[in-house]
Amino acid sequence: MNTVRKALLVPYTFVLMNWAAVAGLYYFARRHPDFWNNPGTRRR
């Protein structure tokens, strides 16, 4: 079951990560004021 779950999360993660690029453009265009609030948002 865990394997099935992991396999199903691959396309979902792919779609979500690509949606992040669209959201990124939106935030950039809107000059989103603060990417510092949530320390969990930093990794790479």
Place this chain on the structure above:
Amino acid sequence: MVKALFWASLSCIAYVYVGYPLLLMLWRRIAQRPIHKRYQEPSVSLIVAMHNERKNARRKIENCFELDYPADKLQVIVSLDAPTDGTDAAVRDYGFRGVDVVYSPVRIGKAAALNNGVARATGEVLLFADARQRFDKNAVRELVANFADESVGSVSGELFVLDEEGKEASDAVGAYWRYEKKLRAMESEIHSVPGASGAIYAVRRELFVPLDPDTILDDVVIPMRIVLRGKRSIFEPAARAYDLASQNPELEYERKTRTLTGNYQLFAHMPELLVPWRNPIFVQLVSHKLGRLLVPYCLAVLLISNLFLLRGFYLAFFVCQILWYGLAASGRLLSTRSGESPARQLLQISQGKKGI
């Protein structure tokens, strides 16, 4: 026309995820540039910028004390950006143990906090880290050994994303991260990586130029500035840092959104990066960073153009696309069952009710 759009978008996606890695594999075979690494002990200033990091601050500083590097050559600087959760109290206890604390009473942002930290730095090498990730004991030694090579201006360590059992994460996010690290390793062998891991990267002091206060991705801007000055920005897999995997893809989505917003900012603030004769890693930057920004639009064009081409191969391809997005929807439902509803999280993010 529709066919041209279909094939152009498919080619773009295939190049970014498959063609570019294959190109790198071939490229490094014919044009590998080895690093002349030599173990040495230059003075190092380790700079950590913190806002509200009460949970991580003590652990991070203790981790700095555990590093295998001469204490008299390792300056630890914590640059506090108006914390409101007691991080300052947690950090000030360490002032007696030699930690330099720089305090800003008003919010200035991460980039400005790093600038403040660098202003206090005395080391020949600046080592940047985030509060949450833990360094391997020999990470500093492995990073600075690369500066024996005069062509190297910046070195990024390797970040391991661990699951709850302490093993490298094997889920989709973990797999993506391993793929990303392979790309970086190959790019490093050829010339430079377009960016570094914010959790662990070091630069020569003389190459650091203060960041614009609104900079989102210091870990891309600093290495790319160094590359534009003719030095290399490399990847050192022996210098390790560890982080815990996101509990679900939605948290990774938040990270990714921030990173990709920063990439848009990078191209807007540094247009010279898109000039092939100015940027020695133009191909790598366009393929790795710009390509990723274009893929979602290519995916949309691929799906829409396929709607007008529903015969033979195109019909089969369309069915595959629908299946793929169907599986993604199933994955979303599965993800929803574990923890807070991602739909709710995403809604809050898109409505600006939740910070990213």
